[in-house]
Amino acid sequence: MEAVSVKSRIVCNIDFEKDGRQAGYARAPLSRNNSGWGTVEIPIIVVKNGNGPTVLLTGGVHGNEYEGPIAISRLAQSLDPGAVNGRVIMMPAVNIPAVLADTRLTPVDNWDINRCFPGNPKGTFSQMLAHFLDSVILPMADISVDMHTAGTSFDSALSTNMHYLPDATMREKTMAAAAAFGAPYNVVFGGVDESSTFTSCVERRGIISLGTELGGWGRVNIEGVRIGRRGVDNILKHMGVIGGAPETEQKDGATRTRHMMVRDPASYTFAPRGGLFEPTHYVGEEVQAGEVAGWVHFIEDVDTAPIELRYAKDGVIWFGAGPGRVARGDAVAIVMEDYDDRWPS
Ligand SMILES: [Zn+2]
Numbered sequence: 001m002e003a004v005s006v007k008s009r010i011v012c013n014i015d016f017e018k019d020g021r022q023a024g025y026a027r028a029p030l031s032r033n034n035s036g037w038g039t040v041e042i043p044i045i046v047v048k049n050g051n052g053p054t055v056l057l058t059g060g061v062h063g064n065e066y067e068g069p070i071a072i073s074r075l076a077q078s079l080d081p082g083a084v085n086g087r088v089i090m091m092p093a094v095n096i097p098a099v100l101a102d103t104r105l106t107p108v109d110n111w112d113i114n115r116c117f118p119g120n121p122k123g124t125f126s127q128m129l130a131h132f133l134d135s136v137i138l139p140m141a142d143i144s145v146d147m148h149t150a151g152t153s154f155d156s157a158l159s160t161n162m163h164y165l166p167d168a169t170m171r172e173k174t175m176a177a178a179a180a181f182g183a184p185y186n187v188v189f190g191g192v193d194e195s196s197t198f199t200s201c202v203e204r205r206g207i208i209s210l211g212t213e214l215g216g217w218g219r220v221n222i223e224g225v226r227i228g229r230r231g232v233d234n235i236l237k238h239m240g241v242i243g244g245a246p247e248t249e250q251k252d253g254a255t256r257t258r259h260m261m262v263r264d265p266a267s268y269t270f271a272p273r274g275g276l277f278e279p280t281h282y283v284g285e286e287v288q289a290g291e292v293a294g295w296v297h298f299i300e301d302v303d304t305a306p307i308e309l310r311y312a313k314d315g316v317i318w319f320g321a322g323p324g325r326v327a328r329g330d331a332v333a334i335v336m337e338d339y340d341d342r343w344p345s
Contacts, residue, residue: 006121006122007121008121008128008131008132008135008136009028009029009121009122009128010026010027010028010029010042010128010129010132010136011026011027012024012025012026012027012044012136013025013027014026014044014046016046016048016087016089016140017048018048019048019049019050019081020047020048020049020081021045021046021047021079021081022045022046022047023043023044023045023046023076024043024044025041025042025043025044026041026042026044026132027039027040027041027042028040028042028125028128028129028132030108030125040096040097040108040125041096042091042093042094042096042129043091043092043093043096044089044090044091045076045089045090045092046087046088046089046090047076047079047081047084047087047088047090048081048084048086048087048088049081049082049084049085049086049087050084050085050086051085051086052084052085052086052087052239052240052241053086053087053142053143053239053240053241054086054087054088054089054140054141054142054143055086055087055088055089055141055142055143055145055235055236055239055241056089056091056137056138056140056141056143056144056145057072057075057088057089057090057091057092057145057147057232057235058072058091058094058133058144058145058146058147058198059071059072059091059092059093059094059146059147060091060092060093060094060095060096060098060099061094061095061113061114061146061148061198062095062098062104062112062113062114062148062151063095063097063098063099063100063101063102063103063104063106064098064102064103064104064151064152064218065104065147065148065149065150065151065215065216066149066215066219066220067147067149067212067214067215067220067221067224067225067228068092068146068147068148068149068212068214068228069092069093069099069147070092070220070225070228070229071147071225071228071229071231071232072090072091072092072147072232073092074229075088075090075229075232075233076090076092079242083242083243084236084241084242085240085241085242086239086240086241087140087241088236088241089137089140089141091137094113094129094133095113095126095129097125098113104151104152106125106126106129108124108125109124109125109126111124111125111126111127112126113126113129113130113198114196114197114198115196115197116130116196117130117133117134117196117197117198117200117201118130118131118134118135118201119131119132119133119134119135121135130198130201133198133201134201134205138201138202138205138207139205141202141207142207142208142239143177143207143208143209143210143235143239144198144202144207144208144209144210145181145210145211145212145231145232145235146198146199146202146209146210146211146212147211147212147214147228148211148212148213148214149212149213149214149215149216149221149224150213150215150216150217150319151216151218152216152217152218152322153216153321153322153324153330154216154217154319154320154321154322155215155216155217155282155283155319155320155322156213156214156215156216156283156318156319156320157184157185157213157283157284157316157317157318157319157336158183158184158185158213158214158215158221158223158224158227158284159183159184159185159186159187159212159213159214159260159318160178160181160183160185160186160187160210160211160212160213160231160257161186161187161188161189161210161211161212161213162174162175162178162186162187162188162189162199162209162210162211163188163189163190163199163200163203163209164188164189164190164261164263164343165203170203170206170208173208174208174209174210175188175259176238177208177210177235177238178210178257178259179248179256179257179259180234180235180237180238180246180248181210181212181231181234181235181238181246181257182227182230182231182234182246182247182248182256182257183212183214183227183231183257184227184250184251184252184254184257184258184284185257185258185259185260185284185316185318185336186257186258186259186260186339187213187260187261187262187318187336188259188260188261188262188263188339189261189262189263190262190263190343199211210235212228212231213318213319214227214228216319216322217322223251230247234246234247234248258338259338259339260315260316260318260336260337260338260339261336261337261338261339261340261343262318262334262335262336262337263343263344264313264337266312266313267312267313267315267334267335267336267337268331268333268334269293269309269310269311269312269331269332269333269334269335270329270330270331270332271296271309271326271327271328271329271330271331271332272296272307272309272328273296273298273307273328274296274325274326274327274328275296275297275298275299275306275307275325275326276296276297276298276299276323276324276325276326277294277295277296277297277321277323277324277325277326277332278294278295278296278297278306278323279293279294279320279321279322279323279332279333280292280293280294281293281317281320281333282317282320283317283318283319283320284316284317285316285317286315286316287311287314287315287316287317287335288311288314289310289311289312289313289314290310290311291310291311292308292309292310293309293310293311293332293333294309294321294332294333295307295308295309296309296326309332311333311335312335313335313337314335314337315335315336315337315338316335316336316337317333317334317335317336318334318335318336319331319333319334320332320333320334321333
């Protein structure tokens with residue numbers, strides 16, 4: 001085994017094998033200037049009854065993404081242990097220092113937790129927390145739903161997402177779970193430098209892994225909360241942890257999730273220079289290759305024409321930059337296409 005098998009320094013007062021509802025904290029040591037033996041308390045709620053499967057729900061891995069934490073908190077406060085066959089582990093605010101500071105990165109070490117898996121129990125706070133999730137929490141799970149949004153710089157079409165898994169059985173199982181979650185879209189994508197993400201850790205352990213993108217632009221997306229709250233219930237139904245069939249009707253009248261993919265570098269539109277970006281489409285809108293994606297303005301220079309950007313693919317906008325300043329090399333739009341199972345190797 002690699003070094004990551006070393007014991008976690010995070011202490012959790014929950015008995016994960018006990019039936020009933022437990023709400024408590026995982027306590028991570030954090031020595032500070034004014035508290036040498038200080039801890040950070042990470043909320044965990046576990047509801048268990050019987051021997052059914054274990055569903056892991058995580059939110060707040062990035063602290064400025066709100067819909068997942070709200071949806072998981074709502075479930076955690078209402079889930080009746082008597083209605084459960086299995087175990088539901090709910091962590092609505094995984095990266096609690098970032099959640100309380102309203103930031104993507106962990107303020108105590110400036111790391112992105114979702115870029116430091118499988119972590120290190122002797123590392124920084126983020127590395128220690130990543131290691132705890134991978135080595136203590138994940139081995140209990142049959143499915144993981146890690147709820148994100150596009151943060152502040154992007155908005156996202158309301159969607160689940162997953163890697164294109166080479167194993168056809170796991171791919172089908174994951175797509176079935178995504179269809180049950182019931183977001184308007186499910187996006188299958190090829191990972192780019194993904195080995196350090198939570199999703200990759202979940203997959204390495206042979207566990208079904210779903211992500212979500214339920215809004216962005218730094219605000220609470222009302223429909224994103226509704227889809228997220230319904231989605232976590234739907235996953236519990238899909239796994240047989242609670243009774244009933246998933247509800248997948250969409251606001252626009254569609255009856256189910258539309259499976260999409262992003263596998264082509266041409267799906268991304270980048271800003272060639274820094275400036276003030278004016279987009280032309282909202283997320284979820286259909287666009288065509290060659291259509292104007294927006295303009296980069298140079299407000300500080302008088303009489304300087306904006307640069308016009310165009311999409312390179314037909315499809316639907318998955319991620320769209322907000323009207324605001326972009327840096328040279330930033331993606332300003334990501335276009336998704338309808339899913340095709342014949343994936344190039
Ligand atoms: Zn995120």
